[in-house]
Amino acid sequence: MKNFKFQIAMAIVCIVLGVMISVQFKTVRSGIGTVSEYRARQLSSELKKVREERDALLNQKSEYEKKIREYENTASQGSNSAKMLKAELDNARILAGLEDVEGPGVTVIVDDLSLSESLGYLLISYTDLLEIVNDLNAAGAEAISINGQRFTARTEIREAGNYININTEKLSAPFVVKAIGNPDTLQGALLIRIGIVERLQKKNVQVTIKQEQNLKIIKYNGILQRQYSKVINEGEKQ
Amino acid sequence: MIIPIIGLLLGILIGLLSPVTIPVQYSTYMSVAILAALDSVFGGIRSSMEKIFNIQIFISGFFGNAILAAILTYIGDQLGVPMYYAAIFAFGVRLFQNFAIIRRYIFSGHKKN
Numbered sequence: 001m002k003n004f005k006f007q008i009a010m011a012i013v014c015i016v017l018g019v020m021i022s023v024q025f026k027t028v029r030s031g032i033g034t035v036s037e038y039r040a041r042q043l044s045s046e047l048k049k050v051r052e053e054r055d056a057l058l059n060q061k062s063e064y065e066k067k068i069r070e071y072e073n074t075a076s077q078g079s080n081s082a083k084m085l086k087a088e089l090d091n092a093r094i095l096a097g098l099e100d101v102e103g104p105g106v107t108v109i110v111d112d113l114s115l116s117e118s119l120g121y122l123l124i125s126y127t128d129l130l131e132i133v134n135d136l137n138a139a140g141a142e143a144i145s146i147n148g149q150r151f152t153a154r155t156e157i158r159e160a161g162n163y164i165n166i167n168t169e170k171l172s173a174p175f176v177v178k179a180i181g182n183p184d185t186l187q188g189a190l191l192i193r194i195g196i197v198e199r200l201q202k203k204n205v206q207v208t209i210k211q212e213q214n215l216k217i218i219k220y221n222g223i224l225q226r227q228y229s230k231v232i233n234e235g236e237k238q
Numbered sequence: 239m240i241i242p243i244i245g246l247l248l249g250i251l252i253g254l255l256s257p258v259t260i261p262v263q264y265s266t267y268m269s270v271a272i273l274a275a276l277d278s279v280f281g282g283i284r285s286s287m288e289k290i291f292n293i294q295i296f297i298s299g300f301f302g303n304a305i306l307a308a309i310l311t312y313i314g315d316q317l318g319v320p321m322y323y324a325a326i327f328a329f330g331v332r333l334f335q336n337f338a339i340i341r342r343y344i345f346s347g348h349k350k351n
Contacts (some may be wrong), residue, residue, distance in 0.1 A: 003286075005293055006282070006286045006291050006293070007242060008241065009282070009293050009296055009297060010241070010242035010245070010279070010282055010283075011241045011242045011244065011245030012245065013242075013245075013253070013275065013278060013279060013282070013296075013297075013300050014242045014243070014245035014246040014249060014279065015245045015246070015249035016247055016249060016275065016300075017246065017248045017249060017272065017275040017276065018245070018246045018247065018248065018250040018251075018252070018253060019247020019250075019252050019253040019256075020249075020253070020268060020271060020272050020275060021250060021253065022249070022250045022251075022252075022253025022254045023248075023252075023253045023256075023258055023259065023260060024260070024265060024269060024272060025253075025269045026253070026254065026259055027259050027260050027262065027265050027268070028265065037320070047277070093286055192256060218340040
């Protein structure tokens, strides 16, 4: 009798042990496995170093930009044509998204209320964001940013795993879309019947639109490069 | 002796077929708990050979050791001291000791009978 009791107890313990072993085995095999503490420390110190480097470079970039502004200012003080060129350059910079701008506009907050995590897929697709940006542009928005990423002529909005990449920056919900323009027109464009906001709300996405009188949109923080395109000089041919 | 082995295989099957996985950050806890469970199994075999097997001591040892080891690991994590080394060391030493005694019982026992 005692032997039987022993065997049953042993069997129960062995079942638990077997479950633990196989679950652990699966965990170690499925992911990156266990990262040793030493390696984790090494990686975190490397990350810190790279972050510091990046911040230093960003500081340097803004300093150089400031210097360029100063040169432009001194150059434009001379002749009238230089002044006009400077004004044109500033205008082009604002439209290209290379300047911090402020003005009246709307803030659109698109929030999936963390439903994506339980559903296992992104409730807010990149096409939804593209449609919002598209509608805002159609309504005459002069500057648009999503979660602080300025929408420029070269900005991409695409899905990358569990994130949406904008200006190669990984972003996830909630998305805060800011647009400068006529607040009424912008809001009207989004709230149009069977428009993007109505469709998002049907998907259980919370959309909040706020009109604002003084909205700040920061500049694009990367470098716009041009390699292949050349200007066609039609004037010379004629 | 066949029932525990069937139990072990059954447990492994359940674990492999179920979709349960544990987050990577808790895998240290799991490995310490596995070691505690292994130690209990060897301790149980040894005590049954010494004919002093007590089911209450066995079951409480199995769960108690695993939980204590997990708590030690947690405290160690919070303090930045790898305290689960203590559990690994204690269980490891005991495991080999028990195994050595089991071997002696098996071989010398056969001679006596």
